[in-house]
Amino acid sequence: MALTSEQLEIRAMAREFAAGEIRPHVEAWDAHRALPEAIFGKLAELGFLGLRAPEDHGGLELDLVTALLAVEALSWGDASVGLTAAIHNGPVTRALVAFGSPGQRDTWLPKLASGEAIGAFALSEEEAGSDPSALACAAHPSGDGWTLSGEKRWVTNGERAGLLLVFARTGEGRDGISAFLVDRSQPGIEVVGRERTLGLSASESITLRFQDLALSGDALLGAQGEGWKVASDALVVGRLMVAAQSLGVAEAAFEHSLRYAGEREQFGTPLSGFGAIQEKLAGMAQRIAQSRALLQQVAGEVESGELVQGGSFPRSLPARAAMSKVAASETAMWVADEAVQIFGGYGYMRDYPVEKLMRDAKGTEIYEGTNEVLRWLVARDAIREAGEG
Numbered sequence: 001m002a003l004t005s006e007q008l009e010i011r012a013m014a015r016e017f018a019a020g021e022i023r024p025h026v027e028a029w030d031a032h033r034a035l036p037e038a039i040f041g042k043l044a045e046l047g048f049l050g051l052r053a054p055e056d057h058g059g060l061e062l063d064l065v066t067a068l069l070a071v072e073a074l075s076w077g078d079a080s081v082g083l084t085a086a087i088h089n090g091p092v093t094r095a096l097v098a099f100g101s102p103g104q105r106d107t108w109l110p111k112l113a114s115g116e117a118i119g120a121f122a123l124s125e126e127e128a129g130s131d132p133s134a135l136a137c138a139a140h141p142s143g144d145g146w147t148l149s150g151e152k153r154w155v156t157n158g159e160r161a162g163l164l165l166v167f168a169r170t171g172e173g174r175d176g177i178s179a180f181l182v183d184r185s186q187p188g189i190e191v192v193g194r195e196r197t198l199g200l201s202a203s204e205s206i207t208l209r210f211q212d213l214a215l216s217g218d219a220l221l222g223a224q225g226e227g228w229k230v231a232s233d234a235l236v237v238g239r240l241m242v243a244a245q246s247l248g249v250a251e252a253a254f255e256h257s258l259r260y261a262g263e264r265e266q267f268g269t270p271l272s273g274f275g276a277i278q279e280k281l282a283g284m285a286q287r288i289a290q291s292r293a294l295l296q297q298v299a300g301e302v303e304s305g306e307l308v309q310g311g312s313f314p315r316s317l318p319a320r321a322a323m324s325k326v327a328a329s330e331t332a333m334w335v336a337d338e339a340v341q342i343f344g345g346y347g348y349m350r351d352y353p354v355e356k357l358m359r360d361a362k363g364t365e366i367y368e369g370t371n372e373v374l375r376w377l378v379a380r381d382a383i384r385e386a387g388e389g
């Protein structure tokens, strides 16, 4: 798919930003397990926190393919920055744009686009990960509003967020789940803990507790009982954002490998002269290109609402997005693993960049739906399509 001049421009701008403002600090952020406040201001200044928000709400209103190119470039800089941007511009912004009332959109979209409020997506719980229909966090009607109680686990951006998109039980079963816009600054939201993660160390993975938190009636996003629909819709975009994040990690690992293989000599020749290393480099280039092509195709389908017809491929957008996330995250993990191998003993050391990329890549196979569960979704869709003839 040929990119337009605007898409190339945005990608170049994001790469330049990542090279100048992110990459020089990555090691320190990883070691300190935090992103500095200043980076959010800089991201907002260039519009990276309003990639998908409408222009009349202060956003760039980019088409999905372009927004994904920006997220990929930011993730090439650092996967923690990429994850923060992916959740914020992905499921949180998407849910507001698709399901928000005019008042909710007017309140929150300008804050998200300007970086005044960072968005977080709070679906998972201790006992409800791959099966969020088992969630227990509950909202009870109270006067004109609601009272929210329960815990959410692994909330990315959970501590610094200004807006939490929280999914809570308002009835039985899947139709008993509702989505709520929770102002993070209101009292009554307790940070129970922060996870120590394998990778993505600068990104926050937070457990939040709500204890009889009072919400206004206007906090309900979409209709009561529509939470499953809101989450499923938001996760289509969210999973494509994770795919873009994965490609940023893979691209970084590939570039480091190319450079190192050209510089490091053994047996009197650069590593890049060995067939075994060339095979790895070729595999990296091929898998990245394949995953990127699939991502851009599916993003185009989401944007236009038109699916590629024919063949026995899954034809629902959730399955297409799931397939793209699985492909890109496995590319990231495989490429990062090969990069560590190409670096040899140095690859295993913290002093070189590729071990971090391998740690970061692993997360993409797990969040926003594990790859096992997403494969299940893809297979169910394909089987249904085949059955329908």
Ligand SMILES: Cc1cc2nc3c(=O)[nH]c(=O)nc-3n(C[C@H](O)[C@H](O)[C@H](O)COP(=O)(O)OP(=O)(O)OC[C@H]3O[C@@H](n4cnc5c(N)ncnc54)[C@H](O)[C@@H]3O)c2cc1C
Pocket: 087, 120, 121, 122, 123, 124, 125, 126, 128, 129, 130, 131, 153, 154, 155, 156, 157, 197, 200, 205, 363, 366, 367, 368, 369, 370, 371, 372, 373, 376
């Ligand atoms: C870094 C990080 C950031 C995260 N950020 C967020 C966030 O911002 N918001 C949020 O809501 N959540 C977030 N999560 C949570 C994440 O989405 C869950 O961890 C994930 O959905 C898996 O749930 P679980 O950990 O409970 O694993 P489980 O559901 O217990 O699964 C354990 C294993 O069993 C497999 N499995 C489960 N069911 C099936 C099945 N039907 N078929 C085959 N295999 C199956 C899984 O694939 C996995 O391998 C984050 C997680 C991480 C690691």
